[in-house]
Amino acid sequence: MADTRRRTLLLLPTWAVIGVLMLIPVLLMAVYSFLTKEFRGGVEWQFSLAAYDQFFLTRGLFGDEPAAIEWTYINIFWRSIWQAALATLLCLMIGFPTAWFIATRPPSSRAIWLFLITVPYWVNLLIRTVSLKFLIRDNGPLNEFLIALNLIDNPLPLVNTNLAVQLGLFYSYLPFMVLPIYAAVERYDTALSEAAADLYASRWTTLREIILPVVKPGIVAGCILVFVPSLGAFLAPDLLGGAKTFMIGSLIDEQFRGSQGNWPFGAAVSMVLMTLVLIVLMFHARAQGSRR
Amino acid sequence: MGIAVDIRHAVKRYGTVTALHDVSLAIDDNAFFTLLGPSGCGKTTLLRLIGGFEETDGGEILLFGQDIAHLEPNQRPVNTVFQNYALFPHMSVLENVAFGLKMKGLDTAARTARAGRMLEMVHLSGYADRLPSQLSGGQQQRVALARALAPEPRVLLLDEPLSALDLKLRQAMRVELKTLQEENGITFIFVTHDQEEALTMSDRIAVMHAGTIQQLGTPREIYEAPVNRFVADFIGETNILEAEVHAVSQLTATLSLAGQTVTCPAAAITPGRHHVSIRPERVTLAASGLAATVERVIYLGTDLHVITRLSTGAEMRLRMQNAGRVTPPEPGAAVHLHLEEGALRLLAD
Numbered sequence: 001m002a003d004t005r006r007r008t009l010l011l012l013p014t015w016a017v018i019g020v021l022m023l024i025p026v027l028l029m030a031v032y033s034f035l036t037k038e039f040r041g042g043v044e045w046q047f048s049l050a051a052y053d054q055f056f057l058t059r060g061l062f063g064d065e066p067a068a069i070e071w072t073y074i075n076i077f078w079r080s081i082w083q084a085a086l087a088t089l090l091c092l093m094i095g096f097p098t099a100w101f102i103a104t105r106p107p108s109s110r111a112i113w114l115f116l117i118t119v120p121y122w123v124n125l126l127i128r129t130v131s132l133k134f135l136i137r138d139n140g141p142l143n144e145f146l147i148a149l150n151l152i153d154n155p156l157p158l159v160n161t162n163l164a165v166q167l168g169l170f171y172s173y174l175p176f177m178v179l180p181i182y183a184a185v186e187r188y189d190t191a192l193s194e195a196a197a198d199l200y201a202s203r204w205t206t207l208r209e210i211i212l213p214v215v216k217p218g219i220v221a222g223c224i225l226v227f228v229p230s231l232g233a234f235l236a237p238d239l240l241g242g243a244k245t246f247m248i249g250s251l252i253d254e255q256f257r258g259s260q261g262n263w264p265f266g267a268a269v270s271m272v273l274m275t276l277v278l279i280v281l282m283f284h285a286r287a288q289g290s291r292r
Numbered sequence: 293m294g295i296a297v298d299i300r301h302a303v304k305r306y307g308t309v310t311a312l313h314d315v316s317l318a319i320d321d322n323a324f325f326t327l328l329g330p331s332g333c334g335k336t337t338l339l340r341l342i343g344g345f346e347e348t349d350g351g352e353i354l355l356f357g358q359d360i361a362h363l364e365p366n367q368r369p370v371n372t373v374f375q376n377y378a379l380f381p382h383m384s385v386l387e388n389v390a391f392g393l394k395m396k397g398l399d400t401a402a403r404t405a406r407a408g409r410m411l412e413m414v415h416l417s418g419y420a421d422r423l424p425s426q427l428s429g430g431q432q433q434r435v436a437l438a439r440a441l442a443p444e445p446r447v448l449l450l451d452e453p454l455s456a457l458d459l460k461l462r463q464a465m466r467v468e469l470k471t472l473q474e475e476n477g478i479t480f481i482f483v484t485h486d487q488e489e490a491l492t493m494s495d496r497i498a499v500m501h502a503g504t505i506q507q508l509g510t511p512r513e514i515y516e517a518p519v520n521r522f523v524a525d526f527i528g529e530t531n532i533l534e535a536e537v538h539a540v541s542q543l544t545a546t547l548s549l550a551g552q553t554v555t556c557p558a559a560a561i562t563p564g565r566h567h568v569s570i571r572p573e574r575v576t577l578a579a580s581g582l583a584a585t586v587e588r589v590i591y592l593g594t595d596l597h598v599i600t601r602l603s604t605g606a607e608m609r610l611r612m613q614n615a616g617r618v619t620p621p622e623p624g625a626a627v628h629l630h631l632e633e634g635a636l637r638l639l640a641d
Binding site: 191195196198202205210213214216 | 343344345364365366367370371372374375376378379380381382391392395396439440443
């Protein structure tokens with residue numbers, strides 16, 4: 001009995017943190033999304049479905065036409081999903097070999113490689129994103145380098161493109177891919193690869209049928225850790241992209257800025273985003289659960 | 293009987309360390325062959341060279357007359373039972389056993405049937421759908437065996453497969469392994485550091501030390517006629533004493549041991565100071581013989597172990613069966629030891 005009570009007591013801080021920092025804000029967001037907007041930002045405590053209506057439906061410019069599906073925000077979502085998926089794929093393609101390389105170094109030098117991976121992340125994300133913009137702008141080092149090599153005549157217009165946003169997302173979240181995969185690969189028993197080769201599997205078959213399935217939990221964790229924050233990112237699209245590369249994060253960010261904002265709408269967009277993420281995670285959980 | 297694996301002047305180096313020094317070895321087809329030695333003696337390296345997991349730095353490895361030294365592991369018709377089994381954790385027992393057959397291109401029906409028969413052979417028929425993590429160590433061991441035997445290799449390599457099992461299971465598996473080898477009619481190359489394991493299962497044993505083969509022979513030859521101090525000491529228990537060899541004829545050698553002149557089977561050595569070995573069970577208490585003082589008597593259940601000291605200061609152990617009628621000597625007692633002459637072995641170093 002005393003044991004149970006002590007356990008409860010010891011877990012109290014954790015529950016408090018989860019409650020105060022996670023549940024209450026999410027509940028607040030859910031409540032706000034069903035309230036009426038106030039014009040200088042903030043909310044009026046009056047129930048309204050206006051925010052969701054604005055997100056999903058359109059009634060024409062003057063609001064007098066029959067309700068039809070509003071594509072503007074759905075398109076922003078679609079573009080965000082697409083961008084985040086691409087960033088995840090890019091991170092996976094670069095992150096997996098990187099993680100493999102580090103995990104196969106002698107134990108003494110692994111710590112150094114991991115340290116080098118994390119060093120850039122000691123600098124604030126905003127600063128890093130601005131630096132990236134500086135690197136790829138028209139008369140920035142990258143373009144001048146390419147011109148000096150005579151590979152191109154005119155600077156490549158990289159800033160304000162989807163490619164720049166991609167680069168930004170990729171650069172921001174790469175370690176979140178590398179670290180979980182590293183953890184999985186480091187535990188991988190190379191005798192399994194030898195056993196596969198012993199049983200007549202080619203290198204390619206060994207990768208596909210043995211290595212990838214065994215380190216899959218690390219890959220899935222890395223993909224979730226990159227995909228989810230990429231989906232809601234707003235720094236990279238804001239700083240590196242333009243109007244054409246508007247993402248969900250920027251849309252939400254805009255709703256809570258100054259007097260132009262619309263808190264209930266921002267909250268509603270957040271709720272839709274969270275629902276999407278939960279659906280992704282549920283699929284993941286089900287895939288994990290169905291494994292014997 | 294043909295030769296299954298012929299190793300000629302194999303050399304393997306890791307950086308500045310030489311793991312194998314010019315090893316030559318011919319292994320008969322359809323034999324249970326054991327590579328025996330302490331850790332770091334090169335036995336596992338030799339096995340890995342045969343399996344193709346390491347490249348030789350010199351020499352040839354012939355499998356049924358064909359040089360395989362530069363073939364990848366997946367091109368060699370040998371299979372391996374790994375030390376910690378290396379079962380694929382994400383596959384069921386049946387999928388594990390069928391993996392090699394799948395890689396060989398058998399269709400699903402054929403490989404399921406064969407994998408099922410293999411599981412039957414190792415008494416695991418009811419476990420086909422389990423994951424390796426749901427099996428005990430002994431069961432995993434048998435899955436590893438079934439998996440390696442399924443593609444019908446002509447040579448099976450076993451890398452200390454019993455070392456992770458507890459004693460009872462290990463003893464049962466020894467018999468089972470030997471039976472499997474005889475039933476399947478293929479060559480087993482078995483690596484172990486356990487001399488008892490080697491003696492009970494093998495047709496022939498190669499005792500290895502420091503990257504070379506010290507002695508090659510049947511279990512009886514290795515145990516009863518060790519050629520040097522390493523082999524005598526590593527296999528079983530023994531007494532090693534210094535002796536002065538006076539003359540070596542074709543059949544016998546004459547030598548003096550602790551003041552007594554004795555004869556023993558000859559060896560290819562010249563007269564001079566040499567070491568001789570005698571097993572403790574071949575030394576008996578007698579009315580006359582080498583004078584010694586009893587230091588300690590150890591009770592071992594079936595046996596009694598008596599540690600004595602000779603007048604020269606050398607230790608001599610003897611083992612007597614605890615047959616009931618024996619009264620063990622008291623510590624401090626003066627006794628005489630009889631050495632069975634045929635059991636004395638002259639050692640090359």
